[in-house]
Amino acid sequence: MAQPRILVIGGGLAGLSATMRLAELGVQVDLVSLVPVKRSHSVCAQGGINSVNAVTRQQGDNEWKHFDDTVYGGDFLQHQPPVKEMAEWAPRIIDLMDRLGVPFNRTPEGFRDQRRFGGTLYKRTAFAGATTGQQLLYALDEQVRRWEVEGRVKKWEFWDFLEPVVDADGRCVGAVCQDMVTMKFRAFPADAVVLASGGCGLLYGRSTMSTICTGSAVSRAYQAGVKYGNAEFIQVHPTAVPGADKLRLMSESARGEGGRVWVPRTPQDPRKPKDIPANERYYFLEERYPQYGNLVPRDIATREIFDICTTDGLSVEQDRLCVYLDLTHIPRETLDRKLGGILEIYEKFQGVDPRDEPMKIFPAVHYSMGGLWVDYEKSETGGLVEGSPRNQQTNIPGLYAIGECDYQYHGANRLGANSLLSCIFSGLFCASGVLAGSRRDGNDTSRLFSTAVKRQEDRHQAILSRTGGESNPYDIHNRLGDIMTRAATVVRRNDQLTQAYEEVGQLEQLWQQCSLSDTGNWTNQNVVFCKAVGDMFPIAKLILKGALQRDECRGAHFKPDFAMPGIAATDPAEQRAEAERWCDRFEANTRKWLKSTIGTHGDDGEPVISYEDIDTTLIPPRPRLYGLVGGEVIEQVWKERQAAADAGPVAVGATS
Amino acid sequence: MIQAVGKADATSHGPVPSATEAREVRVRVLRQDAPGEESYWERFTVPYEANMNVISVLQRIAARSQSQDGRRVAPVAWDCACLEEVCGSCAMVINGRVRMACSSLVDNLLKESPGEIELRPMTKFPVVRDLSVDRGRVFRSLQRVKAWVPVDDSYDHGSGPRISPEEQEDAYPLTTCISCGCCMEACPQFNKIELVKRDDETDEAFEARKREAYDKQFLGPHAISQAVLFNGHPTGSMNADERMQALTSQGGIQMCGNAQNCVAVCPKRIPLTRSIARAGRAATVWAIKKFFDR
Numbered sequence: 001m002a003q004p005r006i007l008v009i010g011g012g013l014a015g016l017s018a019t020m021r022l023a024e025l026g027v028q029v030d031l032v033s034l035v036p037v038k039r040s041h042s043v044c045a046q047g048g049i050n051s052v053n054a055v056t057r058q059q060g061d062n063e064w065k066h067f068d069d070t071v072y073g074g075d076f077l078q079h080q081p082p083v084k085e086m087a088e089w090a091p092r093i094i095d096l097m098d099r100l101g102v103p104f105n106r107t108p109e110g111f112r113d114q115r116r117f118g119g120t121l122y123k124r125t126a127f128a129g130a131t132t133g134q135q136l137l138y139a140l141d142e143q144v145r146r147w148e149v150e151g152r153v154k155k156w157e158f159w160d161f162l163e164p165v166v167d168a169d170g171r172c173v174g175a176v177c178q179d180m181v182t183m184k185f186r187a188f189p190a191d192a193v194v195l196a197s198g199g200c201g202l203l204y205g206r207s208t209m210s211t212i213c214t215g216s217a218v219s220r221a222y223q224a225g226v227k228y229g230n231a232e233f234i235q236v237h238p239t240a241v242p243g244a245d246k247l248r249l250m251s252e253s254a255r256g257e258g259g260r261v262w263v264p265r266t267p268q269d270p271r272k273p274k275d276i277p278a279n280e281r282y283y284f285l286e287e288r289y290p291q292y293g294n295l296v297p298r299d300i301a302t303r304e305i306f307d308i309c310t311t312d313g314l315s316v317e318q319d320r321l322c323v324y325l326d327l328t329h330i331p332r333e334t335l336d337r338k339l340g341g342i343l344e345i346y347e348k349f350q351g352v353d354p355r356d357e358p359m360k361i362f363p364a365v366h367y368s369m370g371g372l373w374v375d376y377e378k379s380e381t382g383g384l385v386e387g388s389p390r391n392q393q394t395n396i397p398g399l400y401a402i403g404e405c406d407y408q409y410h411g412a413n414r415l416g417a418n419s420l421l422s423c424i425f426s427g428l429f430c431a432s433g434v435l436a437g438s439r440r441d442g443n444d445t446s447r448l449f450s451t452a453v454k455r456q457e458d459r460h461q462a463i464l465s466r467t468g469g470e471s472n473p474y475d476i477h478n479r480l481g482d483i484m485t486r487a488a489t490v491v492r493r494n495d496q497l498t499q500a501y502e503e504v505g506q507l508e509q510l511w512q513q514c515s516l517s518d519t520g521n522w523t524n525q526n527v528v529f530c531k532a533v534g535d536m537f538p539i540a541k542l543i544l545k546g547a548l549q550r551d552e553c554r555g556a557h558f559k560p561d562f563a564m565p566g567i568a569a570t571d572p573a574e575q576r577a578e579a580e581r582w583c584d585r586f587e588a589n590t591r592k593w594l595k596s597t598i599g600t601h602g603d604d605g606e607p608v609i610s611y612e613d614i615d616t617t618l619i620p621p622r623p624r625l626y627g628l629v630g631g632e633v634i635e636q637v638w639k640e641r642q643a644a645a646d647a648g649p650v651a652v653g654a655t656s
Numbered sequence: 657m658i659q660a661v662g663k664a665d666a667t668s669h670g671p672v673p674s675a676t677e678a679r680e681v682r683v684r685v686l687r688q689d690a691p692g693e694e695s696y697w698e699r700f701t702v703p704y705e706a707n708m709n710v711i712s713v714l715q716r717i718a719a720r721s722q723s724q725d726g727r728r729v730a731p732v733a734w735d736c737a738c739l740e741e742v743c744g745s746c747a748m749v750i751n752g753r754v755r756m757a758c759s760s761l762v763d764n765l766l767k768e769s770p771g772e773i774e775l776r777p778m779t780k781f782p783v784v785r786d787l788s789v790d791r792g793r794v795f796r797s798l799q800r801v802k803a804w805v806p807v808d809d810s811y812d813h814g815s816g817p818r819i820s821p822e823e824q825e826d827a828y829p830l831t832t833c834i835s836c837g838c839c840m841e842a843c844p845q846f847n848k849i850e851l852v853k854r855d856d857e858t859d860e861a862f863e864a865r866k867r868e869a870y871d872k873q874f875l876g877p878h879a880i881s882q883a884v885l886f887n888g889h890p891t892g893s894m895n896a897d898e899r900m901q902a903l904t905s906q907g908g909i910q911m912c913g914n915a916q917n918c919v920a921v922c923p924k925r926i927p928l929t930r931s932i933a934r935a936g937r938a939a940t941v942w943a944i945k946k947f948f949d950r
Contacts, residue, residue, distance in 0.1 A: 021810055035735075036795065038835055039743040098816035101805040101889050103828045110818035128828070134742055135831055142804035149799050181784055210737040244705050245712040245758075246739040337825070341832070345740050348759045349709075428810065474719035517721030518730035522690045523785035525733050526718070 003028045004438045007175055007190035009161045009217055011037025013133070013420060014403025015196030016140035017427030018434070023147040025435050030188055031144070032156040032177050034212045038141045041198050041210040042423065045133020046251035046342055048125035049097070049420040051090030053114055056122040063087045066124065068619055070418060073119040073297050074369070074411025075555040076594060076621040077230065079614055082376050082391075082408050085383040086425045093424050094126050100139035103128050105338065115256040115338070117416040119297040125417040130251055130341035136420055160528055161217045162456045164193055164224050164399050165448055172399035173445050176452045178460075180528055183521045185456055187449035191438035194392075194400040195221055196427065199368040203536040203543075204489070205481015207365035208240050208249040218372055218405045219535035222542075226394045228599040229407030229612070230370035231539065232546035235414055235556050236489050237366035238301035239325055241346060247364035248349060250325060251342050252416040254359075255294040257334070259327045261285050261305065262358075263314040273324055273358045284308055289627035296626055299413045299556045302363040306490045309362070316360055324358035365489060367419060369410040369556065370546075372401035373598060376408070382618050384429070389437025392430040400434055402426035407596070412555025463530055469515030473530040476511050480504065480536060488543050492559050497548040504544065508537040542607045546597040549609055552589055555624075564589075567630025575630060579637040586623050586638075594621055679704035681762055682724070683713055685732050686776040688783045692852065695783070699724040699772075700732075710750060710757035710765070710775065711739055714787075732775075734787035741923055744834030747841070748787045749776040754841040756923050778841045782850040793849065794837045796870045797879035801902045805892045817890040830885040830931065832924045839877040839918035839928055845911045846874050874911040875902070877918035881931035887938065900942040909935050 004027050008015050011033040019029045031037065052061050067087035071080060098104060098112065104126050105113040114123040128135040147153040158180045165174045165187070174189040200215025201207035222228050239254065239261075240247040255261070262281045269276055285304060286293045294301075305323050309315040316322050327335055327343075332355050335343060346354045373395060377388035384391055392400045392408075402423070409422040487500035511534055518526035552562050564585060569575045595611035602608045623638055625631035680701045688695040701724050702716040718731035736746040739758045746757035751769050765773045781789035840846045849869050853862045883899040886892035903909045909932065918928045 017810075024809055035737050035743070035745060036791075036835075038795070039737050039745050041738065041743075043742045043834075044738050044740065092812040095812065095815040096810055099805070099807055099813065099891065101816070101886070101892060103819075103824050103831050106819055106821040106824045108821060110820050112815070128831075131742065131832060134834075138831065139805075142798075143807070143810070145795070145799060146802075146804045146806075210743065211739065212737050243739075244708055245715060248740050341742075345742075348741065349707075349761075351761075472719060472721065474715070478719075517728060520689075520730065523733050523788060526731050 002440065004191045004435060004440060005030065005189070006434060006438060007032065007188050007193045008196060009175070009193065010040070010196035010198060010403070010405070011141075011144075011155075012040035012042035012196060012198055012403060013137055013140060013423035014427040015040075015194070016137070016144050017424045018194055018196060018402060018431055019153055020140060020143045020147065021428050021431035022435065023144070023150075023152040025431060027152075027435060029147075029153045030156060030190065031153055032159045032161055032188070034158070034160060034180070036157045037144065037155065038138065040137060041213050042137040042420070043134040044208070044210060044249060045136075045420055046130045046249060047117060047253035047256065048115060048127035048132045048417045049094060049136065049424075050117065050124045050415070050417040051094045051126065051421065052087070052124060053091065053094070053112070053126070055114065056124055059122065061122045061124070063090070065122070066090060069120045070409070070415055071411065071619055072622070072624060073415040074413050075624050076616055076619075077233070077411035077554060077596065077614065078409060079376065080616055080618040081378045081382055081384055084618060085429070086409060086422060088383060089425050089429065090421055093421065093428070097136055097139055097424070100143060102135045102139045105129065115253060116295060117256050118252055118292070118295045118301070119415040125253075125256065127253065127338075129337075130253055130339045130343075133420060136424070140424075161197065161220065163220050163452060164396065165445070165452045166224065166396060167443070167445060167448060171397045171439065173448065176449070176456050178456070180525070181523050183524055185453045185460075187453055189445055189449065191440050192398050192400065192434050194402060194430065194434060195372065195405055196401075196403045197405050199404040200536070200539055201365050201368070202477075202532075203480060203540050204234075204365040204484045205478055206243075206245070206247050208237055208247055209366070214532040214536065215539050216532040216535040219539050221372060221394070221399065221401070222599070223535070223538055223601050224396070225601065226396055226399065226401075227373035228370065228539075228542055229373040229596045230412075230546070231542035231599055232488070232550060232597060233369035233412050233556050234365060234488065234543065235298060235367040235369060236302045236363045238298055238305050238363050239361040240364035240366070241350060241359065242320070242322070242362055242364070243349060248345060249364070249366065250346065250359060250361050251339075252295075252298070254325060254327060254339060254342065257327075257338050258330050259294065259325055260329075261294055261301075261323055261325055263308055263316060263323050265314075267313050268316070268318050273326070274328065282308075282314065292626060297413055297415060299558070300626055302490055303558060305363055322360040322362045325361045326358035327354055328356060328358060363490060365485070367414055368404060369407070369412065369414055370597075371405045371407040374401050374406045374408055378615070386429065387432040387436055389433045391433040392426055393433070393437065398437065398439065400430055402430055412557060459531075460527065463527055464516065464519045466513065466515040469513045471510055471514045472517065473511070473514055473526070473533045476507060476514055477529075477533045477536075480507055480533070480540060483507070484540055484543070488547050490558065492547050492557065493561065494548060494551075494559070497544050501541065501544045501548065504537060504540050511537065538601060538605070538607070542599040545607050545609055546599065550593065550597065552593045554593065566628040567633055575633045576637070579630065579633040582634050583623070583637050583641060590621050681708065681713055681766075682772045683717070684772055684774050685786065687732065687786045688777070690785060691782055691850070698729065704762070708762040710760045710762070710773070711736055711746065713762060713773070714757065732787060733785040742834060744836035747778060747836040747838050749778060749841070750774070754778060754838045754921050756836065756838075759923065778837060780841045780846055780848045781837065782848070791835075791837045792866065793870045794835050794840065794876070794878065796867055797875045798835070798882060800871060800875060801879045801883040801899050802895060803879065803882040803886055805886065805889055806895050807891065819890070823888075827885055827888060829924075829926050830881050833878050833881065833926055834924060835878065836923060837878075838921045838923060842917035842921040843874070843877060844915050844917065845913050846876055849873060871907065873907045875907055875909075877912075877928045877932060880909055880912070880935045881926060881928050884931040884934050884938075897942075900939065903935055904939050904943060909939050912936075
């Protein structure tokens with residue numbers, strides 16, 4: 001029998017780890033990427049990668065707690081078995097990356113050093129300076145290059161994935177891609193296809209993402225019938241540096257190493273930051289969240305920074321929104337050793353040394369928790385069955401999704417330093433199942449492919465031959481970014497979401513008519529971008545519609561009209577009564593909304609939304625109470641209810 | 657909301673101000689439509705914005721697609737991805753010096769050369785189109801020196817070797833190489849190789865012919881530095897001999913003329929000349945050892 005041939009789309013951490021493991025299993029891999037894989041967006045990840053480690057283990061930590069922090073941080077919106085499996089694999093993944101030569105920072109004795117990240121009280125995060133993503137990506141890139149030399153991997157760099165090819169039985173048998181240099185189309189027959197194409201931040205215009213993160217590959221899979229989960233859950237990172245072309249990430253590790261967020265208590269205090277005495281500085285995260293301080297989960301830090309600037313009017317500057325992120329109290333030598341990479345970025349792009357002067361930062365769109373719907377097979381112990389073809393498989397058999405482009409691991413909010421983990425884990429873990437599920441039945445698929453290639457050629461030509469359009473794809477992209485940023489980031493309101501949905505529809509009409517300034521057939525970046533912009537609309541609509549319909553607050557999805565404020569009462573009895581009502585409401589809300597949003601591409605091009613129950617059998621959902629006023633009373637009431645429920649359903653049944 | 661970050665941003669998405677309202681940035685770009693075609697200069701003007709970099713200039717050019725004299729022209733082609741100097745895509749020759757477009761701020765460039773910014777493609781790599789060049793050779797060099805740790809497999813075998821903080825801090829700068837090719841562009845010993853695909857040649861045959869041509873010529877500073885990095889790693893050193901073989905073969909370290917241009921242009925400030933010196937010493941020791949082992 002011929003060797004299986006598997007097509008991987010995307011060469012970031014997920015795509016490369018899958019490619020490495022597949023090659024090792026004897027598979028012939030075609031690896032398609034928009035850029036040389038070493039330039040994939042994973043290079044931008046800065047802070048680190050989480051796992052339980054020898055030190056935290058002796059402080060009471062274990063895999064279950066990492067699992068628990070991840071689902072609690074994600075507000076319980078993820079199926080639990082894959083998360084449990086990931087947390088259990090995490091220590092082995094760090095060990096593997098260590099063996100591959102990742103230069104993790106070291107303790108004086110030569111062990112891997114760890115730092116603390118948001119949403120946990122343990123120092124679980126291994127790191128390589130402040131360029132951890134780059135280092136992890138390079139280690140995998142090197143291994144894949146080794147397989148390339150062996151002839152097991154064939155790279156197709158500067159190629160654009162256009163559509164999955166599906167046979168009459170509904171099975172994915174390959175894909176059509178386009179060479180972005182020669183503009184030629186090519187069929188890629190494959191025994192399975194693995195999408196590892198990353199996030200879709202570009203549909204917000206500017207974000208912390210690379211210019212290649214258009215979400216086009218994911219959108220094309222969705223338009224071909226793959227379900228999409230939890231689109232409305234978009235992480236807005238609390239700390240980024242605003243720029244005209246990009247909002248550059250300022251890693252959470254800056255706070256993990258002791259960075260403090262503050263604003264002057266006097267609005268727009270004209271003094272230099274270091275001339276403002278401590279008692280005139282408002283360290284609002286530390287004051288409002290004494291336990292987690294500057295390391296509250298990202299959705300909370302983002303809302304607080306946003307609120308302090310908008311509602312409280314305490315932005316550092318008059319004409320732009322920003323707060324201070326202050327590292328100046330930390331010795332320069334420590335900063336250079338642990339955060340050098342990100343401080344240099346700030347220095348280079350802002351012309352200010354953040355070791356001397358606090359940085360000015362503001363939230364920016366950063367990560368998509370949602371993504372293509374994927375399946376899993378649950379094991380008897382509540383984890384996953386390794387080698388099952390169902391793991392990471394979309395609803396189209398033979399088509400898989402891994403990394404940021406799947407919806408599986410982060411629920412309603414991702415914890416810092418968990419994305420590098422989920423990318424490498426899903427890539428490594430899926431490989432044996434992909435191989436087991438690959439099918440080489442020798443059916444003649446040549447007609448399917450020639451039809452698909454023809455369809456793509458026709459679409460391409462139709463776009464090239466548009467004439468007379470007033471607008472161009474760059475303008476349309478900017479306008480889409482403005483609409484999405486206004487309506488679907490930190491604070492969401494139904495009237496704004498409804499309006500944004502209409503505007504996006506109108507913009508899509510305009511896109512249909514936009515014409516290109518380059519109609520040639522050689523390295524035409526204009527037409528590639530135009531197609532990518534066109535494919536942003538279906539995902540933008542999914543995000544807006546999912547957000548509109550979800551009338552609650554969960555993780556990154558915040559609707560003030562449906563918020564559940566803390567306890568207002570001061571009298572203990574009243575507090576107690578209020579907490580009971582709070583818990584009643586929480587239970588009702590959980591029954592109604594603890595469900596994944598599932599979007600499918602309707603025949604009319606509009607999204608069709610349904611809801612999917614979530615497997616929460618391992619850790620029962622509980623209120624997410626970080627810093628909530630009266631949280632301790634609510635927690636007490638909640639614990640009593642849980643204890644009563646655990647005492648047995650018979651008693652409850654007998655009284656009702 | 658999040659984009660409401662001040663005046664610079666208000667103009668970036670709003671109407672284009674007239675020349676009298678705002679300053680302008682003038683740019684001349686050395687363009688080339690495809691490999692083998694003649695290159696030509698084209699001038700553009702874009703509205704000035706605070707904190708602008710060369711990427712935002714090129715983005716504005718793409719959005720307007722109009723030359724300075726008002727002709728409708730194709731957008732300038734160029735490569736970019738991360739825009740924060742970590743992906744290595746956007747290297748080009750800016751005001752006569754090779755560097756990354758993303759971290760080249762317009763204010764600084766105008767101080768260097770008032771009036772106009774000049775953008776050219778790198779000269780040591782074949783032009784694909786305009787400012788986009790084929791840097792396949794950068795990655796081929798990494799294959800030549802086997803720039804990887806030769807692990808048995810990706811299964812669990814416990815952690816990697818213990819490494820002292822000093823060793824980590826010594827290796828770390830070398831691991832930050834973004835494969836941009838700036839060091840190769842600046843190196844007087846590194847010459848351009850541009851092959852043309854023959855009509856009767858398959859893609860695979862053309863790729864093989866390119867590899868063959870590259871392998872006879874200089875590796876470049878970045879690959880020497882990577883060889884030093886992996887030879888210094890406890891597991892990587894297990895195939896140090898193979899890397900030494902590559903470093904001392906045709907196109908190896910003996911090509912280096914010690915011009916030290918590489919270290920001067922490296923955007924990540926990697927100590928390339930230190931790596932080259934180390935590799936040179938190791939090559940001498942290795943050659944003597946090989947002589948006596950015969």
